[in-house]
Amino acid sequence: MINATIYDVARGAGVSLATVSRVLNNPEKVKDETRQRVLKVIKELGYRPNVIARGLASRKTTTVGVVISDITRASVAEMLGGISDIAQNYHYSIKLFSVREDMDVIDTLHNIVAEQVDGVLYLNDELSEMRVNEIKKMFTGNSIPFVFANVVSDDPDVPTVSIDYEKAGYEITKLLIDDQRENIYLLSTARRYSVNDKKEAGYTRAMQEAGMEPKIFRTSGDTLINRQHFSTFFSDKRVDAAIGVRDSIAVSFMNIARDNGRDVPKDLAIAGFQNTKYSLLSRPNLTSIDIPVYDIGAVSMRLLTKLMNNKEVDNIRIILPHYIVKRDSTN
Amino acid sequence: MINATIYDVARGAGVSLATVSRVLNNPEKVKDETRQRVLKVIKELGYRPNVIARGLASRKTTTVGVVISDITRASVAEMLGGISDIAQNYHYSIKLFSVREDMDVIDTLHNIVAEQVDGVLYLNDELSEMRVNEIKKMFTGNSIPFVFANVVSDDPDVPTVSIDYEKAGYEITKLLIDDQRENIYLLSTARRYSVNDKKEAGYTRAMQEAGMEPKIFRTSGDTLINRQHFSTFFSDKRVDAAIGVRDSIAVSFMNIARDNGRDVPKDLAIAGFQNTKYSLLSRPNLTSIDIPVYDIGAVSMRLLTKLMNNKEVDNIRIILPHYIVKRDSTN
């Protein structure tokens, strides 16, 4: 038979549908004997409740919407891994919504609301504070719980899970300063991200504390493009150390540096951000800030389940720890 | 007001709900004047149909299930990008299901069926023919359309989208043979994948055709591990060329080769598979087979929409073209 319904089960067990429903949702309210009988029929028929019907009747879909921009970024994919694992534990399904640059975000959010998800996870490190505010209003207006993952915001009412990027930027810069490096560059992206802004702030603070001039070089995240930017870099600049806001940028820079006869780390120390696979496939292996991307996903999903079930939450702004992985690209 | 319903719209426009529903689903059946009036009220109220209710009533959820194993693999993420873009075009939503090694696949599929998706996309290059058959039976039994993406299967009734991995393996091997390389190794994974089996078959065919002995070296996909395997490689083996079944394996091997004083490509030619970012961040840049991963995702989603809407499909087994990107790691 194709897809038994709750009626089939009720008939088979000689009870009403209400009882079958209770066996599924509030088993403790059903007499043990009855419950066993119903369970047996359920198994025999291979019955699984129609999730859609349940969603309509209960107004709970046990589904969360996950909003992403660019899924091909390694950090996004790994965060999704964490989200997915936790969602599975809590028996939530995941609906994926990707918003592209050219799309009307608020319109998309309206669509998500129409999908009747129980909560929303918003992954995007490129959000401006204003955008965050719009999104927050939209969701609170529809009273649907939400959590921002890997987003930095100063609004104390916005649930976020991330690391302290400012501190990370500070620490990695400090590492190079303490190594007596003088001309320390930060290689950042031309496009401004809230997260990268924090890294830059941390870098700048460390430099100024040390009485050194912050030097931020902006380039593209695309290797083919930044390679060109970097190739002229060495002809007109003094540089003793560089920090890439992404590992891929750091590795690309390191390659060009070596092409220009620089010895890494002797002449030039290089560090990256994110501790991706690149850091192990580069020569020399790259010093990098390990960001617990999987955990950011997992923790934000866990926070969201609490919010969805009106559990007490003592802190809606979670900062996860990061640490520096020292490898051969620095002393 | 929170979430207007179809009743609110009907009342506002002075029509029945049936008419509102028609305006949404079969607008041509409604008199122009009425339609405009309804549309106006819809806009005023910001009405969006409750997707769940619609799903229950129409038995169509306009949602597809996407089954993945490891989302952190770059190819999976990029495929998802292609799927997501096309899904958006056709107004389908995506529900993500990840199956882990230790899970009962068939049980998971039952859950997916209970979710009432209109179709399923199954991404997994590690499926055995037997497994493919089980899955096929499960879905056909529940009469839910499905497409395998990046899966190779010999069953002519199984809709698949992939490239000709055997041919790709053959061609890249041929490239090295034609370059007069003698000891050509294939660096494959210890775990057997259907897709890697095909690459190996192509490699073997090319080698045998040339009267050379196929040499397959199996290692881990994990850089930290394969690095160790490779470090003893050069002490006891003659090697003039190597092909990694993944770019990351090829790059890892290349690094060790250079540590052992080999000049790439002079002493040793190296090629990879997939043309990922690694191929551009390695030194020298890696020759690789470009596999149109995004397109595999996009095309399989498009195929699935046709199957879901009972459109005529002339070919349910689609092979996409691949090509070799020659870079500095080979002559």
Added chain:
DNA sequence: CTGAAAGCGCTTACAG
């Protein structure tokens, strides 16, 4: 071209 009514497969007070 439009409306009244049944029904999709569940959950949830309400009685008992």
Added chain:
DNA sequence: CTGAAAGCGCTTACAG
């Protein structure tokens, strides 16, 4: 502890 009934917000024949 269990059942009858209403209802979730839509779609879809069926009449007219």
